[in-house]
Amino acid sequence: MNLYEELTPMFKPKKVAVIGASRKKGKIGNSIYITLKDSLKKGEVHPVNPKARKINGDKAYNSIKEVPGQVDLAVVVVPAKFVPKVIEECGEKGVKGAVVVTSGFSEVGNKELEEELAQKAKEGGVRIIGPNCLGILSNPSGLNTMFLPREKLGIPKEGKVGIVSQSGAVGSVIVDWAAAENYGISEFISYGNGVDLDERELITFLVQDPNTDAVCLYLEGTSNGRELIESLREVTPKKPVIVLKAGKTKQGSQAVASHTGSLAGSAEVYDAVFKQTGALQARTLLDLLDYAEIFEKQPLPKGKKVAIITNGGGFGVLSTDEVIRQGLEMTEFKQETKKKLEKILPSYGTVNNPLDLLGDAGPKRFSKALEIIKNVDEVDIVLCIALFQTEPMNEKVVESVFKFDKESIKPITICTAGGEPVKKMKKKFEDGGIPVFNTPQRAVDALRAMIEYSDYREKIK
Amino acid sequence: MNLYEELTPMFKPKKVAVIGASRKKGKIGNSIYITLKDSLKKGEVHPVNPKARKINGDKAYNSIKEVPGQVDLAVVVVPAKFVPKVIEECGEKGVKGAVVVTSGFSEVGNKELEEELAQKAKEGGVRIIGPNCLGILSNPSGLNTMFLPREKLGIPKEGKVGIVSQSGAVGSVIVDWAAAENYGISEFISYGNGVDLDERELITFLVQDPNTDAVCLYLEGTSNGRELIESLREVTPKKPVIVLKAGKTKQGSQAVASHTGSLAGSAEVYDAVFKQTGALQARTLLDLLDYAEIFEKQPLPKGKKVAIITNGGGFGVLSTDEVIRQGLEMTEFKQETKKKLEKILPSYGTVNNPLDLLGDAGPKRFSKALEIIKNVDEVDIVLCIALFQTEPMNEKVVESVFKFDKESIKPITICTAGGEPVKKMKKKFEDGGIPVFNTPQRAVDALRAMIEYSDYREKIK
Numbered sequence: 001m002n003l004y005e006e007l008t009p010m011f012k013p014k015k016v017a018v019i020g021a022s023r024k025k026g027k028i029g030n031s032i033y034i035t036l037k038d039s040l041k042k043g044e045v046h047p048v049n050p051k052a053r054k055i056n057g058d059k060a061y062n063s064i065k066e067v068p069g070q071v072d073l074a075v076v077v078v079p080a081k082f083v084p085k086v087i088e089e090c091g092e093k094g095v096k097g098a099v100v101v102t103s104g105f106s107e108v109g110n111k112e113l114e115e116e117l118a119q120k121a122k123e124g125g126v127r128i129i130g131p132n133c134l135g136i137l138s139n140p141s142g143l144n145t146m147f148l149p150r151e152k153l154g155i156p157k158e159g160k161v162g163i164v165s166q167s168g169a170v171g172s173v174i175v176d177w178a179a180a181e182n183y184g185i186s187e188f189i190s191y192g193n194g195v196d197l198d199e200r201e202l203i204t205f206l207v208q209d210p211n212t213d214a215v216c217l218y219l220e221g222t223s224n225g226r227e228l229i230e231s232l233r234e235v236t237p238k239k240p241v242i243v244l245k246a247g248k249t250k251q252g253s254q255a256v257a258s259h260t261g262s263l264a265g266s267a268e269v270y271d272a273v274f275k276q277t278g279a280l281q282a283r284t285l286l287d288l289l290d291y292a293e294i295f296e297k298q299p300l301p302k303g304k305k306v307a308i309i310t311n312g313g314g315f316g317v318l319s320t321d322e323v324i325r326q327g328l329e330m331t332e333f334k335q336e337t338k339k340k341l342e343k344i345l346p347s348y349g350t351v352n353n354p355l356d357l358l359g360d361a362g363p364k365r366f367s368k369a370l371e372i373i374k375n376v377d378e379v380d381i382v383l384c385i386a387l388f389q390t391e392p393m394n395e396k397v398v399e400s401v402f403k404f405d406k407e408s409i410k411p412i413t414i415c416t417a418g419g420e421p422v423k424k425m426k427k428k429f430e431d432g433g434i435p436v437f438n439t440p441q442r443a444v445d446a447l448r449a450m451i452e453y454s455d456y457r458e459k460i461k
Numbered sequence: 462m463n464l465y466e467e468l469t470p471m472f473k474p475k476k477v478a479v480i481g482a483s484r485k486k487g488k489i490g491n492s493i494y495i496t497l498k499d500s501l502k503k504g505e506v507h508p509v510n511p512k513a514r515k516i517n518g519d520k521a522y523n524s525i526k527e528v529p530g531q532v533d534l535a536v537v538v539v540p541a542k543f544v545p546k547v548i549e550e551c552g553e554k555g556v557k558g559a560v561v562v563t564s565g566f567s568e569v570g571n572k573e574l575e576e577e578l579a580q581k582a583k584e585g586g587v588r589i590i591g592p593n594c595l596g597i598l599s600n601p602s603g604l605n606t607m608f609l610p611r612e613k614l615g616i617p618k619e620g621k622v623g624i625v626s627q628s629g630a631v632g633s634v635i636v637d638w639a640a641a642e643n644y645g646i647s648e649f650i651s652y653g654n655g656v657d658l659d660e661r662e663l664i665t666f667l668v669q670d671p672n673t674d675a676v677c678l679y680l681e682g683t684s685n686g687r688e689l690i691e692s693l694r695e696v697t698p699k700k701p702v703i704v705l706k707a708g709k710t711k712q713g714s715q716a717v718a719s720h721t722g723s724l725a726g727s728a729e730v731y732d733a734v735f736k737q738t739g740a741l742q743a744r745t746l747l748d749l750l751d752y753a754e755i756f757e758k759q760p761l762p763k764g765k766k767v768a769i770i771t772n773g774g775g776f777g778v779l780s781t782d783e784v785i786r787q788g789l790e791m792t793e794f795k796q797e798t799k800k801k802l803e804k805i806l807p808s809y810g811t812v813n814n815p816l817d818l819l820g821d822a823g824p825k826r827f828s829k830a831l832e833i834i835k836n837v838d839e840v841d842i843v844l845c846i847a848l849f850q851t852e853p854m855n856e857k858v859v860e861s862v863f864k865f866d867k868e869s870i871k872p873i874t875i876c877t878a879g880g881e882p883v884k885k886m887k888k889k890f891e892d893g894g895i896p897v898f899n900t901p902q903r904a905v906d907a908l909r910a911m912i913e914y915s916d917y918r919e920k921i922k
Binding site: 026108148149151152153154165166167168169170172173176177179180218220244246247248249250251252254255256258283284285286311312313314315316317318320321323324325330348350352354356359387388389390391393417418419420421422423438439440441 | 487569609610612613614615626627628629630631633634637638640641679681705707708709710711712713715716717719744745746747772773774775776777778779781782784785786791809811813815817820848849850851852854878879880881882883884899900901902
């Protein structure tokens with residue numbers, strides 16, 4: 001049984017118990033129970049609370065042991081001091097895994113209690129996510145253990161990006177942001193103190209998950225660098241893993257120590273580890289999501305020769321600067337390609353790379369240019385800048401890009417920016433599998449990450 | 462008469478003539494006329510077209526000379542070959558300035574016609590913006606000569622940022638984007654081929670403009686480097702000027718040559734020029750607007766010692782990393798400050814910088830922390846990370862920040878990210894004069910720009 005099979009009951013449970021479910025509105029035990037009931041697509045959710053008979057109209061059980069049948073997942077929200085006992089009972093009941101939301105363990109200096117919890121989990125064979133965490137948001141199963149107010153937290157659409165976060169707050173922002181910006185995710189996991197399952201096993205789980213194509217990790221520090229290296233080395237040849245490592249400066253690592261109590265380690269060591277193991281580093285949360293999106297949506301490029309197509313000359317220039325700065329190459333169109341491209345431009349246009357389709361370009365000119373570039377050898381990657389502020393531009397451009405995407409092995413990405421009408425186009429592109437960025441810098445940076453990963457895969461072949 | 466006084470009739474005209482106004486929907490001469498009539502707050506707009514009697518119900522004149530009274534501004538949309546004659550007539554009529562929207566001059570190789578236009582303008586004393594441009598969007602007067610479809614182009618709210626763009630397409634994206642993202646602007650000017658007024662005089666005009674606090678320039682190349690240096694040297698001690706220079710790589714500068722025909726020049730030369738003259742460089746369009754916003758909204762810092770306040774530990778770490786990477790300093794709180802801060806934290810919190818107010822923090826804890834930090838010597842700048850996904854957080858935080866902003870000379874900036882509820886908070890902050898960024902990287906980068914400018918001002922004192 002691989003890790004994916006082992007942990008599947010936790011992520012796609014047929015039966016969930018919420019231990020510490022509460023009747024009182026505003027209590028975490030109440031909001032988790034109600035959110036879970038509403039969100040889980042298939043499967044039963046039962047409340048466990050010895051002081052209640054019913055919660056939200058459902059029969060409450062005195063203990064996990066009284067819940068009838070096999071329980072796959074326990075979500076634990078009882079006060080910290082009761083958690084080891086509850087996990088012991090989970091073990092006796094044969095519960096496969098538990099998300100321990102409760103805080104008050106090593107993060108406040110309560111290390112003994114955390115060790116006791118770890119011990120009980122090990123003895124009982126219960127896999128643990130947490131304590132001190134938000135737990136799981138699983139799009140395929142609908143499982144959602146996040147206790148944040150639902151009106152304050154958007155839920156991202158289903159996609160192929162798996163996210164693992166050591167920090168709950170950072171995780172909640174990633175989730176809310178992903179929802180607002182139309183990023184799609186498969187699984188989100190906030191593992192808190194990581195007493196059992198931590199970043200190492202969770203990224204392995206996601207790489208094994210057929211619903212996940214790219215993995216994001218927000219990491220402050222690890223308690224076992226050697227094993228993290230082993231995990232990364234094993235998984236990165238299969239799927240891209242993108243890491244945002246916080247605490248890379250001396251002062252930042254001091255802040256990590258006081259935040260999670262984990263050792264941040266030196267930036268140099270982490271840089272070396274990520275480089276050797278083929279993990280891609282993001283500098284900001286935005287990079288993290290950008291890189292994941294391009295891997296999710298586009299094939300790896302065969303090389304780094306870029307063709308830029310634009311209806312705004314200035315954006316062509318800005319994009320060219322970024323291509324060069326980030327170590328990609330501007331391709332030189334062959335004579336035969338140039339001849340074909342000349343025919344689609346008005347007399348006052350000239351064929352270059354960036355290919356300026358000119359300010360009066362509409363969908364037809366984009367479509368013809370993409371048709372020509374689709375099969376030429378000298379282009380590995382297409383960066384298409386589609387500015388929708390001009391009169392001739394409309395959503396037919398989207399169709400042309402979809403056609404290119406379907407018929408070509410070259411990755412394509414869109415750069416566009418603006419107000420509401422542009423946001424609608426962005427959504428159309430993205431829902432059809434085309435990544436969209438609002439600056440050339442972001443677009444080219446994501447392409448650079450693809451090339452870095454592609455080179456790594458070649459190197460280790 | 463300084464340049465601001467000289468050009469004021471063009472930006473706040475009492476009477477405008479649209480030469481080449483058209484009856485036909487979809488024609489540029491029609492959309493410009495209608496947009497101008499609708500947008501200009503005070504003043505008359507008259508159509509000039511020898512082939513029409515009425516346009517949009519208004520009497521059309523055969524020529525500019527027939528328009529009664531003093532005309533301050535002509536907007537010219539007649540075909541290129543007629544433009545010199547039209548400008549000659551403007552001179553005879555005593556028109557102060559003209560926006561020449563028409564294209565088909567040097568940008569398509571028609572240099573002679575452009576020189577003829579320049580000659581006529583000089584002879585007649587008519588100041589020209591253009592040709593081949595979008596012209597002016599002036600928030601104080603409402604003047605809007607942009608011919609892009611109005612449903613495709615958002616109009617930014619009134620603010621204190623002036624924008625000059627050599628590229629129309631880049632300019633239109635900046636405008637639409639600024640509108641969508643709640644940036645405020647005073648004047649936007651797209652000057653195209655810049656046959657008369659170009660970047661040099663236009664930035665001087667904006668620096669003299671009392672409605673403008675910061676100036677943004679999108680530049681591909683200049684025809685007179687020496688004069689640009691003189692202009693920059695003169696204006697940057699008064700107001701910050703932020704430049705996005707496109708074509709800084711060799712390949713990018715080749716793209717400039719084919720786009721605007723101007724010489725991009727070497728990156729090293731431009732870098733040296735901007736550094737010597739105190740102009741701030743932006744790398745992306747986003748930087749350009751970010752820097753402008755922070756200058757518009759916040760006072761210059763007295764030093765570079767930053768205090769970070771956060772309700773998410775992870776964001777505190779990420780922000781600390783950025784502060785260090787970008788050359789700012791994390792302040793060490795004095796003992797007396799620490800003692801005060803200790804009192805506002807729960808028992809399980811610790812006082813550090815970043816100051817983690819903890820995940821259960823609400824507006825009260827933020828308010829108390831800001832009150833304490835407001836007057837302490839060891840803090841020059843406050844970066845306040847307010848994550849609104851948690852239950853206790855609400856708009857009362859905004860009030861505390863407004864209070865700080867009002868009572869303190871220290872600049873303050875917000876970092877927050879997420880979905881709709883967060884966007885509402887962002888708007889509240891911004892409309893009240895507080896800059897908001899969605900990543901620590903953006904927030905700290907904008908603060909760094911402030912310090913760079915502040916240092917320059919000190920240096921030249």
